[in-house]
Amino acid sequence: MPKTIKPMPTPEQSGPLDAETLGKFIRARRTQSGLGIHEAAAFCGVAVDTLTKIETARGDVKLSSILTVCRMLGIRLMVEPWEG
Template sequence: MAKKVTASNMPNSVFIENAEILGRLIKAKRTELGIKLADCAALCGIGINTLSRIENGNANCTLAAVFSVLNGLGIKLTSKELTTAANSSSAERKWV
């Protein structure tokens, strides 16, 4: 019988301030989707050990690996600064 994926809790933080919070967010999303660690690693094109290190908050993982996981799980990182700049740019274009 297949082992069921147990959902993890989302981090109790508004900001992603460190690798640990990002890892908890990734694990919570993966388990919410019911995806096993090995399946997620294969989906994202990374090794199981790499995904495990990311989920455990290891800060020595590459950004490429982290973004592979974020994209694979449909997690989008946003920035207030980028959103503000994009809105400002589009507002300026409307008035030209």
């Protein structure tokens, strides 16, 4: 019997985005999509260890892997112009 995935709530964001908050957004999106960590890693084309590191903000992960996971899960990141 497959494990039931409990959807996590979408986190609140206040202030600049950091690794921990991005990880919470990714985990929320994955669980809301009904994907386990193994299924999501396979779908995104990354190792389970990589996805775990992204979601928990522990360890170094290549930016390209983070962007791939976001794109595959439908998370849109934006860069805002700065004044200067």
